[in-house]
Amino acid sequence: MKRLNRSKGGTVLLFLFILVMGFFCAFPMILIIGNSLKGVTELWKFPPTVFPKNPTLKNYRDMFQAMAGTLVPFSRYLMNTVVITVVGTLGNVIFGSMAAYALCKLRFPGRNRIFSLIVKALMFNATVTAIPSYIIMSNLGMVDSLWAIILPALGSTLSLYLIKQFMEQSIPDSLLEAARLDGASEWGVFWRIVMPNVKPAWCTAILLSVQALWNSSPNVLIYSEEKKTMSYVMGQISASGLSRAGVSAAVTVLMMSVPILVFIFSQNQVLKTMAASGMKE
Amino acid sequence: MNKPKRKRKKHAMTRRDRAGYLFTLPFILGLLLIFLPCLVNLFCFSFSEIQVLTGGGGYALNFTGISYYRKALLEDPKFNRMLVELLSSTLVQTPVILIFSLLVASILNQKFRGRTLARMIFFIPVVVSTGVIAYVQNNWVSIMTVSGMGNALTGGEGAGLQELLSQVDVGQGLISVVVTAASGLNKIIRSAGMQIFVLLAALQEIPDSMYEAAKVEGCSAWECFWKITIPSVVPQIIICGVYTLISIFTATDTPIYEYISTQEFVNNQLSFAAAMNVLYLMVVGFCILIGAGVIKLAGRNGRRG
Numbered sequence: 086m087k088r089l090n091r092s093k094g095g096t097v098l099l100f101l102f103i104l105v106m107g108f109f110c111a112f113p114m115i116l117i118i119g120n121s122l123k124g125v126t127e128l129w130k131f132p133p134t135v136f137p138k139n140p141t142l143k144n145y146r147d148m149f150q151a152m153a154g155t156l157v158p159f160s161r162y163l164m165n166t167v168v169i170t171v172v173g174t175l176g177n178v179i180f181g182s183m184a185a186y187a188l189c190k191l192r193f194p195g196r197n198r199i200f201s202l203i204v205k206a207l208m209f210n211a212t213v214t215a216i217p218s219y220i221i222m223s224n225l226g227m228v229d230s231l232w233a234i235i236l237p238a239l240g241s242t243l244s245l246y247l248i249k250q251f252m253e254q255s256i257p258d259s260l261l262e263a264a265r266l267d268g269a270s271e272w273g274v275f276w277r278i279v280m281p282n283v284k285p286a287w288c289t290a291i292l293l294s295v296q297a298l299w300n301s302s303p304n305v306l307i308y309s310e311e312k313k314t315m316s317y318v319m320g321q322i323s324a325s326g327l328s329r330a331g332v333s334a335a336v337t338v339l340m341m342s343v344p345i346l347v348f349i350f351s352q353n354q355v356l357k358t359m360a361a362s363g364m365k366e
Numbered sequence: 367m368n369k370p371k372r373k374r375k376k377h378a379m380t381r382r383d384r385a386g387y388l389f390t391l392p393f394i395l396g397l398l399l400i401f402l403p404c405l406v407n408l409f410c411f412s413f414s415e416i417q418v419l420t421g422g423g424g425y426a427l428n429f430t431g432i433s434y435y436r437k438a439l440l441e442d443p444k445f446n447r448m449l450v451e452l453l454s455s456t457l458v459q460t461p462v463i464l465i466f467s468l469l470v471a472s473i474l475n476q477k478f479r480g481r482t483l484a485r486m487i488f489f490i491p492v493v494v495s496t497g498v499i500a501y502v503q504n505n506w507v508s509i510m511t512v513s514g515m516g517n518a519l520t521g522g523e524g525a526g527l528q529e530l531l532s533q534v535d536v537g538q539g540l541i542s543v544v545v546t547a548a549s550g551l552n553k554i555i556r557s558a559g560m561q562i563f564v565l566l567a568a569l570q571e572i573p574d575s576m577y578e579a580a581k582v583e584g585c586s587a588w589e590c591f592w593k594i595t596i597p598s599v600v601p602q603i604i605i606c607g608v609y610t611l612i613s614i615f616t617a618t619d620t621p622i623y624e625y626i627s628t629q630e631f632v633n634n635q636l637s638f639a640a641a642m643n644v645l646y647l648m649v650v651g652f653c654i655l656i657g658a659g660v661i662k663l664a665g666r667n668g669r670r671g
Contacts, residue, residue, distance in 0.1 A: 099473050100473075100478070102469075102473070103470070103473050103474070103484060106470060106488070106555055107484055107487045107488065109551065109552055109555045109556075110487050110488055110490050110491055110555060110556075110559075111487050111490060112506060113499060113502040113503040113506050114490060114494065114499070116502060116506060116509075117499055117502055133509065133510060180392040180393060181393075183389040183390070183392070184389060184390040184392065184393040186389060187385065187386040187387075187388075187389035187390045188386075188390060191382050191383070191385055191386035191389070192382075192386075193382065193383040193384075193385075193386030193387060194383065196386065196390075199390055199393075199394065199397075202397055202401075203393060203397070205651065206397065206401050207612055208612060208615065208616065208647060208650050208651060208654065209401075209404075209616070209647070214404040214405075214408065215627075215630070215631075216407075216411070216630065216636060216640075217403065217404040217405075217406075217407035217408050217411070218400070218404050220407060221399075221400055221403050221404060221407070225399070236396075236400070237400060239392070239396065240392075240393060240396035240397070240400065240401065242393075245393065246605075247564075247605075250601070250602075250605050251567075253601075254568075254571070254601065254602075255571075271381070271382065271385035271389075272385075275389070285567060289563070292492075292493065293492070296492070296493055296494075296495075337499050341493075341494040341499055344493045344494055345490075345493055345494060347493075348486070348489065348493040349486070352485070352486055352489065
């Protein structure tokens, strides 16, 4: 749909549409950022203001003060979250791409059955399997360790599914055959030919995984204070009722800044790779 | 004919086959060690009474047959109704979300100033969607018009400020219609981010030369859209359809999930909850199968037409 003959009025209408829809997407974020800069009186005004009239950093100061007074040093929570996010994301994306490559391009017996099982696992959400997974984690001896969060995240099948679909679209078999003829091992083909070509797919997978793991809060599986995550302690800081409403907004801004940074970085990558992809059959 | 084929298969464990198994090994292990036992446990729970053992810990299962399924389907006043409600709203939402994302993706695919920014904005709901921000994303329309900021920031339902509405001179009915419409639109946009992105990537893969050739042949933009764009993105529409269904069904903020987890964690009705979970999963699986089939069929017809 590029530069087709269209009337001026149609173009204006389309962009008006995009503008309105974009507003719907961006507004909640603007609202929260605005709120984090508001004083108490302005926060409770009705109708609500979007941009603060008397911007103040008091909410952020309060937040840092609360962070300094946590039960376990704050850096501990941060470290836990970072470990979970980094290990979980890397493992998930690498294992996911490996499996996607094998299921998509290596025609070994039984692969369809494995894939259908994996797709079925997509349908489950954490609530469904909460109790059974607790029992299994307890059998594996992983209750109250970070692995209880990391391990299930490694097997998140959404990224596998996305990457596999992308591979099917963008990697011709002939390219792989050529690489094999040149003497590349399966791992070499995967790592040096396939992975660079499905960069958009794994960038998206990284993004989704980081988003989920960064906000992961410990459930029943973790009870030691020193193993809890940042999202948990931030929830504690902001969950002290109405008087903390502003702090809560500040906490939200801080927590969402990391996924947004990752997004801005990977978005750039994704677009670049898409524009440069000369991989057409 | 069958025999020699089977024989060959048995012998031909090629290097590539081995690589295939090795590459999928982490996932197979995960499935075997975590996912399948979970599933088996869930089934066992749903067919039995769970008795927590005191002293040494652990639990024992007493087989009860399908009584919990009967309870969920025949006795429980809410489960059936919630399931039907969820399915009917999904039936409406899914096609709307798909059409909407295709529309937005094809506009974003055109060259205009600021399109990178526009693309990023549409992906925001995917990137940040937990905690307070999720609440605001879901409810900002009513926050701005009806309930005020307080509820949003504390995440609670709390005291609505609806009374304030009565002080405004506009008719109540009109406001509520506008608010409902805007909230519905908001919901669709909020769940379409990923789909827009996937479809956008697919649209970019269509070579320009195809459109140029069609133009030379005298095709209108409308014809190009139906004869070139749609058939080229059918595979991605299927992915998006499945993704949409899955994200609707695995959302934890639906009434049915809240109901099941209340039974599970608050009322301690583990077996009852397990039975409802199994039923729910069966319905969901069935829907996803049908959904993918319908989209595939529609795509094939579109390609032919």
